Amino acid sequence: MRWGRSAIALGLVLLLCGCGAKYSPLFIGGAVSHPVIGWRECPGVEYNGITEVGLYKWADEGTADDPGELLWHIAATDGHVVDRVSIGEAPAGFTTLHPLTTELESGTTYALRTNMASDQLVSGFLTFRPDQLAVGQVVFNGGKDESLKAYESRDNEDFGCFTG
Template sequence: MKWGRSIGVVVLALLLSACGAQFTPLFVASGSSGPVIGWRECPGAKYDGITEVALYRWDRDGTADDPGELLWHIKASDGVALHRIRLGIAPQGFTTRHPLAVELEPTSTYALRANMSSDDLVSGFLTFQPRQLAAGRVVFSDGDEESRTSYEDRDNEDFGCFND
């Protein structure tokens, strides 16, 4: 199973880099009810969205395949995909595989791993600290952070979204 995930992450990285993508579409942002996990929507794309997401306590020696201790994991039923999911909650159509039973510490580092619906091999991975999630802030890619406005203003091609 780990080999399959490793190959998937490598395939995603190769696909996104070959297409000129600088960042993965996965992000985490502040929300009115707590952190929100998101997948950047590509204009005109059909059937994309998050179908599975897991939160880990980042291990200093962790990797995308083995990020550390699993803290929370949800997975969608067939045909369900969302672009925004509140961290720690299983929205309608998702099943909790591992409930979130701890409070996140502001200065600890956590990892998010998500799969999207358009292809089981397409996944996103990022690390973040909750203190980065001040109101109006977004953390994406390799822990990069910026205002939600600056993030939304970035060119979609930076995230692998290309117009035909």
Template sequence: MRWGRAAAAAGLVFLLTSCGAEFNPLYVEGAAAEPVIGWRDCPRADSDGIDEVGLYTWDKSSTVDEPGELLWRIKSDHGALLHRLRLGSTPKGFTTLHALTTTLEPGTTYALRTNMKSEDLVSGFLTFRPGQLRAGSGRIVFGSGKAESRKQYDARDDEDFGCFND
């Protein structure tokens, strides 16, 4: 099953972190009521779009491999290429495998896990609270729940996200 490979790929993300990447390229932004999931594009990277994404509850006993209760999951059908999508939606070219049937609570922590369409099986993982997001503020949540302005995020060196130009 692809999620099993996702866990292995998440390990790769953590391995990359130990080799100089401070954060993975997955982020969340927008209004708390309608968050948008995004993937930071790395120059010359071979990750060509989000293939699959899952949203989970997160608590003190959760891990990357066991992030908690599955709340929503979608998967690309035949080559849909997206770097941004609204959380809870099913964009054209995707299939809902588990519909989001609950409203996200501002103070609750959630986990996102993604796989990218890539021969390298790049994946991303982050935790966030919808209360960290504010419509029109340009705030972005990435990494381990780190929040900052979109301007600050965009100004970070690509190498912070494992985007090396070698």
């Protein structure tokens, strides 16, 4: 059984590296007053989740490798993994490397960069504006936003989950 799960995790890693996944599993949702970063989990895959998060104020000429000014940074200690993180907070098992000292401004674009437990080479990236955030909405894949219901109804294979 362990080999099967390892094969599934390896498949997920390969797919998220641009080999078939239509969307990144990284998303952000919730109200402007309490935004929550999430990682869409693949059914049956262990150790799949967020181990590090950086929040950046998006620069005019920013890129995924150099998104702009770092506003907040947390990282897991001792192999902790989560699938949800509230912006500005460090969950149990995480260390704050750069505290958030400012509020998010409406109309400003921000970037999220994350590393995942499945492999340090697998990361998530997205941009969003606080005015896109609302209860029952998510932002994912390059700033695309839609209802949480529509997002959750998308096929898992669109996110690289090939568990069959």
